[in-house]
Amino acid sequence: MEGTTRAERALIALRQRILNGDLSGGTRLFEVALAEELDISRTPIRAALSKLAEEGLLDRAKGGGFVVRSFRLPDVLDTIELRGVLEGTAARFAAERGVTKAALTQARDVIQQIDMALSGHEIDLDQYSKLNQQFHKLLVQMAQSDALAREIDRVTSLPFASPSAFLDDAASSDRLQRHLSAAHEQHRAIIDAIANREGARAESIAREHSRASRQNIIFLTRQEGSLRDGAPPLEILST
Structure with a gap:
């Protein structure tokens, strides 16, 4: 021990x-x-x-x-793009194969909890990050594919490739509020598409959803000072 x-x-x-x-x-x-x-x-x-x-x-x-x-920024962006492709496939599998009512209820419960984390004057970023990770894990489970789950786990094992990477920037900023609110609406849309058995739509939204992380990293790497201070993983990136 x-x-x-x-x-x-x-x-x-x-x-x-x-x-x-x-x-x-x-x-x-x-x-x-x-x-x-x-x-x-x-x-x-x-x-x-x-x-x-x-x-x-x-x-x-x-x-x-x-x-x-050493990590180059283009390589990190490519990794996030790959995560989007894999998670898009997971969303399509879930929609095409069908998921249980219990699984949909669980996903929608997480969505409601995220609503609460985003509803205050200042974002509860720790809670959002935990719930965001939980949502993405549920999405992978809904795909009912061990092979796909292994690949997603491998891709997201790097700190900057996980769905909640680079979220620690200026929790009170208006920009971050807009960024997370838009990303969360995509959570809702993904689950609705899965529930309606709309495979192509679910895949498209999930792939677009990953681009939120990509855009956030690009934004942060262009900043100086306080907006970068809360995102330690940026220190290991090079352009």
Whole structure:
């Protein structure tokens, strides 16, 4: 149990250092130095590094060890585009194959909870992010395809490719309010299309929905100062 706790602590600490830019792309990571710095043994450090490599934040170096990956903005945008294609396919599968009333009720309950998260003077961004992730998981489940679920899980494993990536910017801004409200209306439209067995429409809306994340990243990377301060993953991107 203690070993698991230490491995998780190392994973969280190293992931955060990568995402906030403290460990820049190309940095070679050494188990001994990290173990001394974090005051834990090499075994949990080794486990954390392997996990970060699975997440796509590290590359295995020639001759052993790990190197922090560098990410180009065009590659990130392509990844989000790919997520849109896969989630569009999931929405089409769900509409064509049909889903249970219970599944539709569950999705609409999440939509109502998101309505509440967006209804205040200031957005409850933590709640929105959790519910948004939940909605996208339900969408994948509705597709009834293990193969598709595996591919979506692989694509969204990188921090910047998940549906809620890059949402931590200026929660009180009018721009973010408009952005999230528009994206949420697409949530509602996707479920309506699935319920009505409109496969092509469900796929089209889901693919367009992913472009909201793409547009948000483009907007944030063009900003300076406060709008970028709340989005640490931007630090690992290069143009």
